[in-house]
Amino acid sequence: MSLIGFVYNSFVAEAPALIDSLIASLSLKDTSWVCSAEDLPGSDNLEDTKLVVVAGGDGTILKTIHVIAPYCIPIVAVNMGRVGFMSELRVEDAAERLPGYLNGDMRVERRMMLHATVTAEPGGPELLSAHALNDVVVGRGGVARLMNIATRVDGEPLTSYRSDAVVVSTATGSTGYALSAGAQIFFPQARVLIVQPVAAHTGLRDGLVLPDDSVVELEPVSRDPASLSVDGLADVDLAPGSVVKIVRSEHEALFLRSRPPAAFWGDLTSRLGLVYNLTPPRQ
Known part of the structure; x- marks a missing residue:
């Protein structure tokens, strides 16, 4: 039996009630499951799931994608956050529009993800592995000062950024942390790696756009504490000499869309x- 999953942000008080109302109005009680984003990694229903409906903001979507991407399950999101870049539906029209997504009539939008691994030294065994839809960030830990981050592309030295951090982003992530650091905005289905320093002091300050088959290595060389952030969901301390390698992930994030790709703009x-007032002035 194919199931419909409903994932919600447990920190939004209205989210569980919205999920319950959607299940009731669409008569999905016997063919659905419900889970908070925090409890999703323990779910045993994913192999039988054909669609996940997310009620929350972009953070809830990211948490969900991290878990379901290996199962190639598409999602449709009801925005209950702030910006909602990846959301498709509003709370007020979710019940009316959701049947169209359940019936398989929508376009599937495929978005590239990243795969980050951490080793204690170049070429060493993996200590950590994680996938990201938005970005992978190597930056300073608890000390408020610039740090040096040696950067290599396809094994060749690029530069040593003296900055607060270095962001390696997908096109999806170009509207997030990378944008605030000065990166350009990319069409979300573009297959590129964006390397963007944060508050660079000297040396190379501009961002780079690399082919999706590139291998980026970031190595903090300062003696100060460093950390790794994956999609901004959790920080991991990096020991001195650690190397973070970032490549295109074998997984993709799948979104159901009712509108054409150009609606993104x-x-x-x-x-x-x-948004500006584009109405021409009256003569």
């Missing part, structure tokens, strides 16, 4: 507050 301007 209208969403971009409205959700970033860049």
